Each structure stands twice: as structure tokens, then as C-alpha cells.
Amino acid sequence: MATLRKVLKKKKGVKYLGKHDAPNRLKKLGIKKRYIDKHSKAAVLEKNAAASDALKKGEEESRTDADTRTLPVSDLTVEEPAAVTAAAKSVATEEPAEETAAAEAAVTEEPAEETSAAEAAVTKEPAEETVAAEAVATEELAEETSAAEAAVTEEPAEETVAAEPATTEQAAEVSRAPGTAGLRSGRVQKRRTGRILLILVIILAVLGVGGFALNRVVLNADTFQSGSSINGIDVSGLTQAKAVEKLTDEWNKKTLTITEKDSKIGTIRNFDLEYDINQQVKECLHPSFFRKLLRTVRPSKRSYSIAMTAKASSRSFDRQFRRLSFVKDHKYTTKTRNAYVDLTSSDFKIVKEVYGDNLDKSKLKKALLSAIARDKMKFSYTAADYYEKPTVLSDSETLKERQAYAEKYLTKKITVTGAGKKYTIKPAQLDKMISVSKSGEITVDEKAVKTFVKSIADRFTTVGMTRHLKLKGGKVTISGGNYGNTLNITKETTRLSRVLAEGKDATTEAVFSMTGYGSSSSVTDDIGDFYVEVSISKQHVWCVKDGKTVVSADVVTGNVKEGNGTPEGVFSLMYKQSPSTLEGRNNDGSSYKTPVKYWMPFYAGCGFHDAKWRDSFGGSIYLRNGSHGCVNMPPAKAAKLYSYVEAGMPVIVHP
Numbered sequence: 293m294a295t296l297r298k299v300l301k302k303k304k305g306v307k308y309l310g311k312h313d314a315p316n317r318l319k320k321l322g323i324k325k326r327y328i329d330k331h332s333k334a335a336v337l338e339k340n341a342a343a344s345d346a347l348k349k350g351e352e353e354s355r356t357d358a359d360t361r362t363l364p365v366s367d368l369t370v371e372e373p374a375a376v377t378a379a380a381k382s383v384a385t386e387e388p389a390e391e392t393a394a395a396e397a398a399v400t401e402e403p404a405e406e407t408s409a410a411e412a413a414v415t416k417e418p419a420e421e422t423v424a425a426e427a428v429a430t431e432e433l434a435e436e437t438s439a440a441e442a443a444v445t446e447e448p449a450e451e452t453v454a455a456e457p458a459t460t461e462q463a464a465e466v467s468r469a470p471g472t473a474g475l476r477s478g479r480v481q482k483r484r485t486g487r488i489l490l491i492l493v494i495i496l497a498v499l500g501v502g503g504f505a506l507n508r509v510v511l512n513a514d515t516f517q518s519g520s521s522i523n524g525i526d527v528s529g530l531t532q533a534k535a536v537e538k539l540t541d542e543w544n545k546k547t548l549t550i551t552e553k554d555s556k557i558g559t560i561r562n563f564d565l566e567y568d569i570n571q572q573v574k575e576c577l578h579p580s581f582f583r584k585l586l587r588t589v590r591p592s593k594r595s596y597s598i599a600m601t602a603k604a605s606s607r608s609f610d611r612q613f614r615r616l617s618f619v620k621d622h623k624y625t626t627k628t629r630n631a632y633v634d635l636t637s638s639d640f641k642i643v644k645e646v647y648g649d650n651l652d653k654s655k656l657k658k659a660l661l662s663a664i665a666r667d668k669m670k671f672s673y674t675a676a677d678y679y680e681k682p683t684v685l686s687d688s689e690t691l692k693e694r695q696a697y698a699e700k701y702l703t704k705k706i707t708v709t710g711a712g713k714k715y716t717i718k719p720a721q722l723d724k725m726i727s728v729s730k731s732g733e734i735t736v737d738e739k740a741v742k743t744f745v746k747s748i749a750d751r752f753t754t755v756g757m758t759r760h761l762k763l764k765g766g767k768v769t770i771s772g773g774n775y776g777n778t779l780n781i782t783k784e785t786t787r788l789s790r791v792l793a794e795g796k797d798a799t800t801e802a803v804f805s806m807t808g809y810g811s812s813s814s815v816t817d818d819i820g821d822f823y824v825e826v827s828i829s830k831q832h833v834w835c836v837k838d839g840k841t842v843v844s845a846d847v848v849t850g851n852v853k854e855g856n857g858t859p860e861g862v863f864s865l866m867y868k869q870s871p872s873t874l875e876g877r878n879n880d881g882s883s884y885k886t887p888v889k890y891w892m893p894f895y896a897g898c899g900f901h902d903a904k905w906r907d908s909f910g911g912s913i914y915l916r917n918g919s920h921g922c923v924n925m926p927p928a929k930a931a932k933l934y935s936y937v938e939a940g941m942p943v944i945v946h947p
Contacts, residue, residue, distance in 0.1 A: 715751055850918050
């Protein structure tokens with residue numbers, strides 16, 4: 293039927309011939325019903341079955357009846373003329389298999405001969421119909437019998453056997469050996485499959501090499517194709533770096549207009565931004581193979597869009613942003629605040645969040661940069677959209693965990709004492725200095741501890757403080773100087789860190805680098821009962837030890853007229869030295885070197901010493917003929933004072 297369909301395709305108006313509508317369609321074409329019935333699949337099979345039975349019976353009786361052989365699938369008639377039979381015999385006997393195939397091909401091409409053969413075989417049926425019917429019979433039978441398979445293969449010899457009339461013993465032998473034809477057919481099929489596979493491999497190899505060459509030479513170029521644009525900016529012929537540079541320059545020339553309720557309220561121009569677009573431009577230049585191939589053949593596909601995301605805001609952008617009137621002049625009534633745990637008391641209550649109307653400048657700036665990235669150069673501003681919002685709410689589980697943590701670890705009472713003062717560390721301060729893991733391990737942040745120690749140092753330091761004293765020269769109020777209690781920042785940091793790591797309540801004594809001669813636990817009594825007092829107005833010195841005056845002498849202090857007055861305040865005696873040479877410069881710029889026997893400095897080159905060159909002391913000498921700032925003493929008195937004083941003791945200089 294398949295062959296019949298191929299033949300009938302040549303007929304005008306025949307597009308398809310199915311198995312079920314074949315008789316009707318053939319009838320329409322002028323092929324008689326008796327011919328169709330005679331050569332239908334059922335008729336051919338019936339004839340072959342009868343012939344096979346006759347053949348078997350004839351073999352048993354010496355096989356003399358040649359008419360009982362199996363009917364070949366190509367047989368078109370029951371009774372063929374002797375002339376046709378003889379011609380077929382002659383072809384089958386004398387011509388080789390290959391020549392026979394060639395002859396069949398020649399017969400196929402010559403319509404006149406086909407018509408003649410068909411007329412001889414089928415009672416004057418049209419040649420074209422006869423050939424078509426023959427193909428039908430052949431194809432139909434080939435689907436059912438193994439013998440017929442041999443008839444429709446490409447082996448020329450078997451085609452010859454199938455085509456010749458069933459009148460020779462050679463045809464009978466072929467019909468009795470269907471296995472041989474099947475074996476040959478299998479070998480032919482394998483050779484055909486091998487040839488097909490080889491052709492496919494060659495085609496794939498050619499395509500692969502060609503595709504690689506196309507991708508490397510044509511599609512993998514380092515510059516953009518003609519007619520290429522990114523965000524509407526022409527990048528034809530540009531490399532990746534040049535395209536990035538051009539996009540950056542062109543984008544920074546744009547102007548961002550900000551409006552509120554359709555009214556213009558500000559602009560930002562000359563952005564001077566650096567954009568994070570290198571990877572995006574690279575992907576535009578080097579997309580996938582098939583995408584770039586499409587763009588190569590279709591120029592309309594060479595327009596690209598990317599986001600012009602800024603890496604960070606620039607100085608120019610920030611400056612213009614700060615100067616926007618609605619940013620610079622924004623007023624608010626309530627400031628937004630997160631919910632938090634109150635650490636000022638041991639109750640550790642959760643304080644509710646507050647929604648304010650203050651502007652979130654960071655959020656607004658990001659929105660403006662995002663608009664620039666998306667090429668939205670008209671930005672509609674609504675203030676309420678950019679109010680700062682709390683990020684921690686009172687019902688937060690994290691906040692509740694924080695509250696539980698504070699109740700467990702921030703209730704320790706650690707008190708620092710010294711210089712007559714004490715200070716108890718607050719929960720908020722303790723929270724900054726320690727952290728506790730879930731397993732209860734305490735970690736101390738020594739930097740935070742040092743910051744805390746510095747913050748309370750003034751509480752324990754008496755240096756420079758204002759003092760109200762009752763001295764030999766009377767009641768005085770004095771401040772300044774370098775004498776007093778001084779907290780040792782480094783040592784106190786180490787000591788307090790150790791206490792915090794223990795995680796227990798504690799009251800500890802602070803570490804000082806210098807303490808007064810009086811009580812270290814008293815701020816008002818750190819001078820004690822051993823000191824040297826100098827009265828500028830009385831031009832007199834007293835040395836008091838154990839509350840008793842051991843030295844009393846008139847002196848000459850610094851020259852007030854020349855601006856060399858003796859400094860006032862409470863100082864620590866630095867050291868004492870005997871003998872010594874005093875060096876310095878006069879007001880006229882000349883230098884001096886003065887040898888003395890007793891030298892007791894207390895501040896910046898100023899000190900007590902003997903002045904044997906003076907004839908008188910006390911009175912008003914200091915006003916016009918005083919020293920360079922030192923306290924001049926009679927040699928005998930200086931010697932006595934030298935015998936009592938020691939480094940570190942307080943020296944009080946008051947008006």
C-alpha cells in the first residue's frame with residue numbers, strides 16, 4: 293500500500309491514501325474492482341498459502357509441479373502469457389543480479405515498456421494502474437511474510453527473484469530459503485545505519501568547528517556591534533571600559549528634579565557619581581552564544597538596559613542634598629525612638645517606642661539615588677514617606693530577652709572608693725564593660741573599662757581643685773597647682789577589669805599615682821599638717837610640721853612690675869639640691885647663671901633658694917625689684933628650710 297500511495301501521489305488531486313479508503317480512492321482513479329480484489333493483501337496471502345501447501349506436497353512427489361510454488365509478491369496475475377514468462381526466465385538466468393537491478397530501473401523510467409508489460413499481464417489495464425497495483429501487492433505482502441521481505445530489500449538478486457514469474461526451480465529455491473534473504477537484509481541494514489551515523493558525526497563536527505570559529509572570530513569581539521546602545525546611549529564600536537566611561541559621563545550630566553504636590557522644590561545636577569556597572573556592561577558585550585548570534589543577524593536586538601546603581605554618594609551629590617531646603621529646614625515636633633530596656637534602675641522596665649516626624653535623611657538619599665539608577669529624573673517627594681521609623685518595638689522578643697539578661701547580670705553592685713569619695717557603677721555602665729555568654733561566661737572589654745575609669749577620674753582627683761584652708765597666714769581660698777590625689781588610669785583599669793570578671797558584688801579602693809600628705813580618703817583634708825606656706829601680700833614663708841611652725845622668714849617673691857610674679861596655687865615640692873646653679877634669661881634677653889647653696893623647686897623653674905646678694909627681705913621690694921619668680925630667702929633661713937622639706941610635700945602659695 294505504501295508503494296501504491298507513492299505512485300498515486302503523481303495523480304492530480306490525490307494527497308493521501310489510507311488503508312481503509314484505498315478501494316474507493318482507486319475506483320475513483322479508474323482501477324477496476326476485480327483488479328483490486330485480486331491483488332489485495334488477503335488475496336495475495338491466500339494464494340501464497342495455497343502455493344506453499346502445493347509446493348510441500350510436490351516435494352514429496354519429486355517436485356515436478358512448478359505451478360504449485362509460492363506466489364511472489366510481485367505477481368500481478370494468475371495466468372501469465374508464455375512470452376512474459378520466457379522473458380522473465382531469460383533475465384533471471386542470464387543476467388547477473390546487479391544487471392537485473394539496472395534493467396528494472398531502466399524499465400521503470402520507460403513508460404512505454406511498462407505499459408506493454410502491464411497490458412500483457414493484466415488484460416489491457418492502463419500501465420500506470422498496473423504498476424501502482426503491483427506496488428500495492430508487493431508492499432502489503434512484505435509486511436506479512438518473511439519471503440516477501442526479501443522481495444522489497446535493496447539486494448538486486450532478491451528483487452530479480454521476486455520479479456520473475458514463478459515458473460523456474462531457482463524461484464522455488466529462493467522461496468524455500470527465506471532465512472538467507474533475511475540475513476542479507478540485516479547486513480544491508482547495518483551498513484546503511486553505519487553510513488548514517490558516520491554522516492551525522494561529520495555533520496556535528498563541522499557544526500562544532502564552525503560554531504567555535506564563529507563565536508571566536510565574529511561573536512566574541514571586544515567592541516560593541518554597530519547600532520548598539522545601552523540605556524539609549526550609543527556604544528557602537530566601544531570596548532567595555534570605554535562604554536562604562538561614556539555611560540558614566542552621560543549619566544552624570546542629567547538633572548534630578550524633585551517635586552512636592554506638583555511643585556518643584558529642588559534639583560540635583562552634576563552628580564559626579566561612580567556607578568557599579570562593569571559587570572552589566574560586560575554581559576551586554578559578551579552574552580550567551582545564541583543570544584549574540586541572534587543580535588548579529590537582527591540589529592533590532594542590540595538595545596540594552598541596565599541599572600545605573602551608584603557605588604556610593606559623591607561629595608557633589610551630598611553637598612547638594614544637604615542644601616535642599618526641605619532637608620536643611622525640616623522641623624519636627626517629636627523625635628522617633630526605639631523601644632528599650634531602662635537600665636537606670638533595677639526594675640529594668642521596657643520603655644515603649646515612639647513614632648516621630650523627624651526626617652530620615654539616609655532613607656531619602658537612598659531613594660534619590662535609586663531614582664537616578666532607574667533613570668527616573670522626576671522624583672515626587674512626600675515628607676511622611678521619609679519620617680524615621682523605630683526599628684525596635686516594645687513587643688520584640690529580642691527586647692524581652694534583653695530585659696531578662698539585665699535582671700540576671702546587671703544587678704551586681706561594684707563600688708570604687710578613694711580620696712574621700714565613692715562611686716557605684718550603674719547598670720548601663722556595667723553593660724558596656726561586660727558581656728555574658730549563654731553559658732554564663734563573663735567577657736570584660738578593657739577598652740570600655742578604661743573609658744569608664746577616665747570618666748570618673750575627676751571625682752577622685754584633687755589636683756587643681758578649689759580649697760578652703762585655715763593656715764598660719766589666715767583663712768584662704770586657693771585653686772590651681774599640681775598637688776593632690778591623682779588616679780592612676782592604667783593601673784585602675786587593670787584592677788577594675790579583674791573585679792568585673794569575678795561577677796560578684798564588691799567595694800574596692802582606687803589606685804592613685806600620687807596622693808596628698810594629708811588623708812587620702814578626704815578631699816578637703818589632703819594637705820595634712822606638713823606643708824610650706826607662702827604669702828605674697830605679706831612676703832613671708834612658714835614651714836609647718838606636725839601642726840607646728842618650724843621655719844618663719846621674710847622673703848622676696850617675683851617682680852610684679854616686670855611680669856615675673858610667683859605663681860599661685862598648691863604645688864608639690866619637686867626635689868631639693870645643694871649646691872646648684874640657677875640659669876635663665878633676663879627680661880632684656882641677656883642670660884644669667886647664678887650659683888646657690890640651697891635649691892628647692894616646686895613649679896616650672898620656680899623654687900626656694902638662698903639669696904646672699906640681697907641686703908633686705910620682705911616689705912614691698914617684690915613690686916619693683918623682685919626675683920624672676922623664685923622665693924628669695926636669707927641664707928640661714930634657706931638652710932633651715934632645706935633641712936625640713938622633702939619631695940612631694942605641699943607648697944601653698946596664696947595672695
